[in-house]
Amino acid sequence: MSFDADIVIAGGGLAGLSAAITANREGLSTIVLERGEYSGSKNVSGGRMYVHALSQLFPDALERAPLERPVTKETYEIYCEEGKKITFSFQHKTKNSYTILRAKFDQWLAKEAENEGVLISYTTLITNARREKDYVVIETNRGELKAPLVIDAGGITAPVSRFLGVKKLEPKTLMLGVKEVLDIKPEIPENEGEARTIMGLIGNLKGGGFVYTNKDTLSIGVTIKVESLYNSSIPSHEIVERFRESLGLSGNILEYSAHLIPYYGYDKIGKIHDKNLILVGDxxxxxxxxxxxxxxxxxxxxxxxxxxxxxxxxxxxNDYSRTDIYYEMLKESFVLKDMKTALRSFSVLSEEEVFTKYPKVICNVLGKLFTVTGDGKERPINVLLQESKSENVNTTKMLSDLMRLFI
Known part of the structure; x- marks a missing residue:
């Protein structure tokens, strides 16, 4: 059987291009199918990257890649009722993560891949995939491709995996990300950057928001569990608008995007490989x-x-059913090790009370502890029990959940 390539990769984002570059360096012929006009056209609104993996792919990446700012300040903000707000920050000099703008970064990565000999087919939409004996046929708007191995890097929709019946979309395992880039220049030194993680400004929806500083702009956005949107009367595009207005940010919107984000957790990932198929990234x-x-x-x-x-x-x-090799390698890598380590915290952050009742209780407790009226002070534990009861919160469970973030 004559194949079009050793590997066909569905998706020209971070995972797909990294796979293509690596496979090409290993001497494999590779074709990347990207549905956008260019890599990054479907990821336009910035984010934050921990750069250790990028440095593994390109040891000189920190000198060459189009990174925005190193994150040197972490700020957490919890907004409560009646103008109450909890905020704390941590500043450091460790440049282990950078803000990036995906439209710019993904184009750079695609160019690096092409310079190394990777073939990328743009505006190529996968319309179906099927198995034929010991290989896969991918149907696209440009024709069919045959390959003994396919790497599905097509994002949360995982087109090849869905067509082959390996994956399916379920709302309970999805989040919606809505993001904007604003033309507001950060008023901080050029070699510094801040990541703000924000809760309490999107009502009773399960999720939160962020603000990242780029070189000359701000990236802002919200991420929300899809299932919590069912009973919401606010259209998704208005949520980020209200979030922006609540923060008092009024710059022009340079970019806007909305996309689905996986929210499985280590114990619910499901199949990440199958005969002739490997799944990566989202x-x-x-x-x-x-x-x-x-x-x-x-x-x-x-x-x-x-x-x-x-x-x-x-x-x-020469056995393309042995994709379990990929899984065994993943188990020895930071990918699955870190996901397993984070499972306990991930589970806590999937509970509704963390986003709704717990912040309110904590704010109310702090409000009373920092208030002196002359009527006599209660012990902190008694204030906590009273406020928990008023919000119908089990104090023991709340403290246990918060401790599970650390142990």
């Missing part, structure tokens, strides 16, 4: 939220690198 459901780090981009790049190396081993065996 398609595999790789995302970490442990309360301190929200990570997806380094997992995408890391899983892509591993997929490219696993593809080489699979080809050497």
């Amino acid at each position: 398609a595999a459901g790789f995302l970490i939220n442990d309360g301190f780090n929200i990570r997806g981009m380094d997992l995408a790049i890391g899983s892509g690198i591993i997929a490219g190396k696993a593809a080489k081993k699979i080809k050497e065996l």
Whole structure:
């Protein structure tokens, strides 16, 4: 059987391009199918990248890649009723994460891939996929492609995996991300950057917001559990508008996007490989939220690198059912190890009370502890019990949930 390539990769984002670059370096012929006019055209609104995986792919990436600012200040903000607000910050000099603008960054990464010999087919939409004996046929708007191995890097929709019946979309495992880039220049030194994580400004929806400083702009957005949108009367596009207005940000909107984000957790990822098929990045459901780090981009790049190396081993065996090799390599990598470590915190942050009742109780407790009326003070524990009872919150469970973020 004559194939169009050793590997066909669905998706020209971080995971797909990392897989393509790695596989190409391993001597495999590779075709990347990207549905946009260019890589990054479907990811336009910036984000934050922990750069250790990028540096593995390109040791000189910090000098060459179009990164925006190093994140040197972490700020958490919890907004409550009656003007109450909890905020704390941590400043550091460790430049282990940077803000990026995906439209700019993904185009750079695609160019790097093409310079190394990777073939990328743009405006190529996958319309179906089917198995034929020991290979996969991918149907596109440009014709059919045959390959013994496919790497699905097509984002949360995972087109090849869905067509082959390996994955399906379920609202309970999805979040909606709505983002904007504003033409507001940060008033901080050029070699510094801030990541603000914000709760309490999107009503009773399960989720939160963020503000990232770029070189000359701000990236802002909200991420919300899809299932909590069912009973919401606010259209999704208005949520980020209200969030922006609540923060008093009034710059012109340069970019806007909305997309689905995986929210599986380590124990609910499901299948990430099948005969002739490997899933990477968002398609595999790789995302970490442990309360301190929200990570997806380094997992995408890391899983892509591993997929490219696993593809080489699979080809050497000439047995394309042995995609379990990819899974075994993942288990030894930071991708699955970090996801497993974060599972306890991830589970806590999936509970509704964390976004609604707990912040209100904490704000009310602090409000009373910092208030002196002359009528006599209650012990802090008694204030906590009273406020928990008024919000119908089990104090023991709340404290246990908060402790699970750390232990």
